[in-house]
Amino acid sequence: MKKLLLSVLMLGLVAACSSTPKEQDGAAVEDRKPGESVERPAVKPAETKPLTDKPFAGGPLKDPNNILSKRSVYFDFNSNLVKDEFKPIVSAHARYLQQNSGATMRIEGNTDERGSREYNLALGQRRADAVRQMMQLLGARGGQIETVSFGEEKPRGTGNNEASWAENRRADIVYKGE
């Protein structure tokens, strides 16, 4: 009975208290002053869903003797200009898209690790967009090319030096299904 009475009393107190503690300046804590019920639900994690495309068949895109197997376009520091040495690669892929209207690709822009992650994501996007624009000028349809950016998040070179940074200033061409 005593226990029950106490429980009822406690319930009343919990119900009466506001969720934020009241100021009790200079007042003694009495045995039955209203208190705050402290509760914080546990964190429940989520699971990721990896992308599962159908496996890619191969063909000229995988032939190491074919220029179409070359997939990376490198950039100078703070630049999104496609340099002359990479124009043959870009035009070969543009031609492939033109001749295979069902083919689609993703161009993934990358940057070195220095600076803001989100700004670098946008810089990587700009590099991917520069390659797409050149391909479109050469006859590929815009709908065949999705440009995305990994920013500084997926570095190929992991060193803290110019060689690694240069390796990471890059746009990669990936066909759907690869």
Place this chain on the structure above:
Amino acid sequence: MSIDRLRPVLWAVVLLVSLALPDAARGALTIEIVGSGATQLPIAVVSFRAEESLAQRISPVVAADLARSGLFRLIDAGGLNPVPHEPAQLNYEQWRTRGADAVVIGSVSRLPDGRYDVRFRLMDAVKQVQLAGYVYFARTDNLRLVAHKIADLIYEKLTGETGVFATRITYVVKRSSGFELQVADADGYNAQTVLASKEPIISPAWAPGGLRLAYVSFEQKKPIVYVQSLTTGKRQAVARHWGSNSAPAWSPDGKRLAVVLTKDGGSQIYLINAADGSGVKRLTYTSAIDTEPNFSPDGRHLLFTSDRSGGPQIYRMPVAGGRAERLTFEGTYNVTPRHSPDGKSFTFIKRSGTRFNVAVQDFATRQVQVLTDGDLDESPTFAPNGKLIVYATGVRGRGVLSAVSSDGRIKQRLTADAGDVREPAWGPLQK
């Protein structure tokens, strides 16, 4: 016991205080204080009655919170017989001799429903009066939270500022196996994984209520913005448009997100509904990069980074639309703006030479103060009381989290057991 006595006068000594608690489980993050206010309030935290039997003792957590703030000096509270738990048991003369200006006493008792009744009193040892006293009811797994709430009340009473010990932080840990988005208490304990992925996770942002996170995940081979409930684990892709989707920022009412989309070409800022990603509305119309939006506390303005002038600089525009105003002019690289909670200033990353450092700029005076001196500091985020800024920094090739007081005087380093820690975001005040 006035606020003035607490105010740091000058930064004279550099302290290195390890606050690992011997009696508590190790957290994922250990916090060191590097530097402190030169004037620290001397306070004693006495063991609470009957706390020895608890899975989680209260008084050591309260003491560690206060010490970590850099504004308090802990006075030895041991060797007393009997140990005082009630005001009548306090010998004030004794505490004055020990050098304490304030004394914290308390007790714990078990309730019939299995919860605990935790009560404490903050006593002024000089004036011999009670400054605060309060009762909490909690289950065992919330006893650390009770201790943080007690520390918050003591901090508020003695400094006049809001305490943030009971808040949480989120951050991303990079391991060889992949990436983990984690949430931990502000003291680094109780770290829990919210999302694990083989692909990168960046830009976590707390919803105003502190129960949801928005973030960018690359698990689908491109950046997509998700909103996830911390309590149910349910999540939803709220921005999955053609191209890249990133940089989520919550409106203060928690209903909308500002995000950066590239679906119309270039990185531009849009508003979407946080619940389901609907109601897409474009806010910026430039051929430049516009990114890293951040709402003002009143919800009327956005700060953002744009390179419309050439290099990246910080701008402000009305959420309702209208002209953007450039705010930063010193240097060629200013990024990642975040409002202070009172809306009077913003923190950002400023490049000087080859270094990237945390800076604060006042809206009214436009005065800039650089607060850190690392090589690669990034992602600054204000504590909800505006007194501390937590940020990521590189130490010997590894990412660690650091915190600096907004006046630059007190620095803390938070180190994880393993892995690279980055992308911190300090959660809101929670009930």
